[in-house]
Amino acid sequence: MDKTLILRGVRRCSTGRFLAWLTPWTLLLAVGLFALGLCLVRGLNQTNMDNRFAFGLWIFLDLAIIALGAGAFFTGFLLYILRKDDLRAVINSAVVIGFICYSGAVLVLMVDVGQPLRAWFTFWHPNTHSMLTEVTFCITVYLTVLAIEYAPILLRNRQLRKVPSFLVFEGELHKVMPVFAAVGAFLSFFHQGSLGGLYGVLQGRPFAFREGFAIWPTTFFLFILSALATGPAFVLVSTWIVSKVSRKQLVKPHVFSLLAKISGWLLIVYVGLKSVDTLVWLNRTAPQSGANPVQFYAWQPFATWLLFVEIVLLGLLPALIFLSAKRRQSMKWLITGSLLACGGVVVNRFVMTIQTLSLPTLAFEPFMLYWPSWQEVATFLAVVAYGVILYSLSFRYLTLFPQERELQRGGGAS
């Protein structure tokens, strides 16, 4: 019945099956929204965060999904600024994913603060020395940019394009899109960094504190790099998942290997710098602040293995996979590599947020762990569900993969 909404020439499952697919996610969303409501109405005592674990699951996952969402701006950057036209095949999908990641993150942040009503104070009494101010500023603006980038994709829908005013607006937006891509890239570079700075500047936390260049600690630059490196990997992996779920070929294979190649080079640079930074920190920064770096890894369950996993297993390994032209030809390797790379950035964000807080600073304080409450988990799952639903709708009714129909005709011909 919704056939007239679907672009001609693409195959989509029946409305019934589509609804069946949406139902569980909608339920999840409902439960999550309930939990979210609890946190807003009854307050953050609904979570398991505490004075020591001032940040918990939410901040960790926010940082993670924002890093993964970097695929959006980076692909845009490569396409519009560096003119890598092959990436046109994934840019729409990347933008939608970016939009989902950022809007989700912002949503969770709104619940995470104790007084959401006062969120706007940051724009009113900004403390320009705070990394969080940079983050707030950039993320809000970049979310607008993403929304604008999302608009044309939406307006190109088969029915919407029939509305003349939409049509012309879309056309005009399309013309100025490079401006937004540029702005978006600028903002994203900036706030990915600020998110890193968030922890790097914590002088009171020897485990997180890093020296820096100018006003920014090294984590500022490492976060940018790791985000850039994993962004394409995540685009790759998400595209692959979509094509598996929808049982369709969506982009030409060489796009995949291009993404992997980009990711690989950035990853190897990142791993290199990260290792240098870690060594400097272990041998200079931490001792200078009177800390004994060995103690950072003295506590189970977070021991040195975590460091190894973060840098070697989930950093170096995928880089090597991506950099070998032979492996890049095999989808299996591409996916393994991408998953490892994405895992790497997630673990990195975990270490910066959770491990930092779990380590004691005072000699007589205990090491602490924390487990999120069901409200925290549900709230986050709501965001996931929201993402899946929004993406499914976009995929069904909008053109996320321009090459899809072409490839399909090719399939039809053979």
Place this chain on the structure above:
Amino acid sequence: MIPGVYEFSWSAGHIIFLGIFYGVITLVLATIVVASFRSLKSGRAGRAEAMLWHLDFEDLSPEARRCRHELSGETRSRECPNGFDCRRCAVHPQFLAARGESADPMEEQRIGGFLLPADRSYHRGHTWVRRGDDGEVTIGLDDLGSHLIGKPDQIDLPAPGSRLAVNGTAWELLKNGSSIRVLSPVDGIVLRHGSPGDDWMLEVAPADDDLSHLLSPSEARSWMLREVERLHLSLSTGFAGGALADGGVPVDDLSTEIPPGEFDQVCGLMFLQP
């Protein structure tokens, strides 16, 4: 944020940082404003139709976008950059020049079972244009088009006096639940609707006499061959192959034969609507 309010005061940091931030915001807003302003303007200028075609043309598959001179074998593969409006094309005149005088066949021909009368020129959206005696032209669906649609469930023609633009909407059809826009082959003003007896749909007073963007009957031949092939390929079922390949007279309502699941797509393909 306002200096003096609750002893707030600016520092260099504020100026730089807030400068950048609010600069970016202004840029974003400005761009949106510009975009909407320009869209308003072009909306007033009624460029919507043109843009729609522009969009659609972009979304067409490459095979659908071949240049007419590739079809006629005058050049190796070339994709049309002008949205099938040869009047805007730089190279089209050269091809015509190179072609020299070749008289159009005077008798009608049958390609893949579809008639191509020689007294008219053809549009790639399966419409034709026939010059009348006193300047006005008549427009109608070509044989493939009308076979494909058969008897439409509904048809709405533009009121007399309304303006047509090349590649804009000529009229719209409804058939088997899928709506089809028939692209107009000419610029002009609608004079009259054809009565059921006629083979034409609209009588139009053309804006100018230049119909060079349309296919001459001789070009139409190779084009129609390609179209039949595309139609053929687009159908997963074997029947069309059988009926059409041998040039036998096709069933006059193909739509009844095409599997309903594919009809909409076939129409999109033939009438150049993604």
Place this chain on the structure above:
Amino acid sequence: MKTNVTRRDMLTLGGGVAVGSMLTPAPWLLLDDLAIWTQNWKWIPVPPKGVRTSQKTVCSLCPAGCAVEAGCVGGIPVALRAAADGAPLCSLGMTGHHLAWHPARLTAPVRVAASGGEARLTAVPREAIVREVADAMRSQGRGTIAVLDFRPGRGVSWAWRNLLAGFEGAAVIPAPGSPGSGLRAMRGFAPDTQGEWVPDLDHATAILSFGAPLADGWGGARTRARLMDGTGLRLIQVEPARSSTAALATRWIPARPGSEGAVALGVASALASADPQIASRCEEILPLLERLTPERAAEIAGIPAESIFEAAQMLLDHPRSLAVPGESFAGGRFDPTTELAILSLNVILGRIGAEGGIVTRAPLADPVDGAHLAPMRELDETPDASIGVLIVDASAGEEPLPWPSVARKLAPRALAVALSPFAAGSSLHAGRVISVPAYLEAIHEVPRACDVAMAALSISRPLLAARVGSADPASVVREIAASAGVELEGDWSSTEELIALRTAQIHRSGVGRLEGGEAGSPDELRDAMLEGARWTTEPVYHQIRMSISTEMAHRLATIEGTRREDLVVVPRTSPDAAWSAVLSPLFTKLHQESGLRREGGVAVVNPATAREKRLRPGQKAVIRTAQGRVVARVEVDHAVMPDVIELTVGPTPLALGQSRNRVISNSLDVCGSSGTGWRCTPAAIEEA
């Protein structure tokens, strides 16, 4: 000139105004003020407004009776501070003004029905309860009559004794184990002495203290101060745990709980062998002391013998030295034999009546001279199942008490009535509670506890109007008397009048002096005391020769048989919880919101013990004693002696102001057995 105003003009004006106002601070100030608005939601409590006044009174929450200066707003105290030149108030004193609003506060007499370990309260008219008590007293059918007095020495205490005077076997029982409840065992040496036997700590230069919490105020503020600045006072602390007193002591002897008697005799034997003169004072027990050598004692106590010799040496070296048994918070006093053993050290050293030794303290004047009074009797001297009518007077505060030790004394079908401001502590055990005013709601007397040589009396003046539904304890005594047809002596009808009579008596007697005040007439004396002045006496010294009787020797001999229990449970609580059944809700800061103090019902054991008994921190464990069983959360701490369970007693959530459930039972109930106190009880523990 045309003057008609077009719409356009209006719009221009509006726009102009809008733009113009942007150039004034007004809109920006308003924006900022939104912040303040969000800070003032209606459900956020607003501090009181009103006239500020400052009032003087005295803290009646514990016998220290600190002078208090109360800052009030609109007549309601909002801040309690020590009066000028007084020592700072303790946590209990600082938060005393919260108690009147404590969730456990009773505003009407109630009947308590225990169901499933929880108490159900139903309001009943006071007259009904009074009549019930009076009838029971008259009929005598159920058994003897007793009053359990948590704050002996008040005018009301006198009124109780006067009320019971006419009844056969009736007696007033001072609540056992309240800190500073006196050196009861001294009566064995001189049964017919007037007044109480007390340690003259202020003048002692060396103290051998058996678990006396000197650093927490036992023995008066002065002893504490001397300990703090660590000069001039030598202290050897015999205590199983490294308490704050032990930490300040010159030497801490970590003797196993229950072995204090042995340690005392060990010291005695060291003294006897060191000094023939001393030996001559203890012929009766010489054979015992020869068997119970310092080495033997040290072995029983699990300590090096040197520390026993050191203690003996200290007592010998200092002419003004003494040995004191001190009650522990929640743990109460030692069993009579141990107390005897400890006090006999002073006897054989000849420190009785000497400066810095054990002296007698003149009793406070009664409101009415020569009235007929029922005797005072110790709880463990009361025969089991004998009490038919029990009145629990917790009107001025109460200490933790294992209710079974009281219940044991009750006859079947006994009637128990409590006077208390709160539905907490022992009043929940009594079947009926008469609600009385809380601290600062009524006048209270604060007689000095028996751990200081100087008798003293202060008066706590009310700052708040008493809640409706709470009755003055003295008038309750009157009502009972009237209803029971008993003639009370003296002309009084309220606590206030009792106090007036008493201060008059004190003034007439002429002994003692007024700290921080002058008093020419009885009324001046009373008024001065209402303003926070304290009446106090000086100790009188006259050396008394005493010796250990044969009967005592027999009792002491039992100590030799002290055997080492393989696991004992020792109750612990905070100094604050030791004085009041309820605490200000703000005590959650100490007990719940920080790791500073443990809440009630926690079993703390040494890691070695935990390993041996296979207990993990945080898990629940069952503790079994002769008294019964209790489930407690296990914590592991090096500070606890091996083979000892430190069982924390209160505060319960109820005492902390969370009236989620009125749990009656209390971990203290598993402690103790007949006649020996509940300081240390053999126990078994296993994971629940």
Place this chain on the structure above:
Amino acid sequence: MVGEERVARYGMVIDLDRCNGCGACMTACAVENNIPPAQPRVNERTGLTSMRVHRASNHRGFPDHEEVFIPISCQHCGEHTPCMSVCPQNAVDVNPLTGVVSQIPARCLGCRYCMAACPVHARYFNWFDPEWPEGMERTLNPDVSVRMRGVVEKCNFCHSRYQAAKAKAAAAGSREIDPADYVPACVEACPSGAIVFGDLSDPESDVALAAKSSDAFRLLESLGTDPKVYYLSEREWVRRLGGADVTRDSLEVHRG
């Protein structure tokens, strides 16, 4: 206008050898600053204790086991104060005249970044609505407003008392406040007089002298945040507790 008034550096010296962990400072702090009592679900990790007494030990077995009580409030860091620089909306304020670090609750949005930044965990978040048993709100301190749910709070050296002292001085027509008039609640309440409070920049003051003692140390001094709260102890192992090189002794894992 800083020039006109004398610039003070208020600080504390806490003698750990005198502290016996009675907790009077915590109670006094709660009473003075209208800090609400805990609700049933509150625990050690979600409590509100602007002044908090920690227990530490020498980790020896009985009877050599020794405990020390360490009262920790905001340390009022003087050098690049960690919490101030991170607050996104200037809700943390360092008074240039007193050096006191204070939280502006009305401006705090409760992002808790400052709590992550604080090395001694002296900042607390209002996880619950402030509630007192019925009627008890009439005993609140009229000089301090109650903080709402969802904002961060901390020790500000009893700012209301500072204001009162200033007012008193002003009434007497002087700019200088009499040290006797400005004493935080915890200092006033300590029964063993373990806490000395005063102006560190006045070399004659008791606090300045005590801070110079050889037994004096500060918590996490090596982080370079120049805390204005000093601690005293004659015991070497206690002084070592101030160091940032966390020893593996305190190795219990507390699960949330």
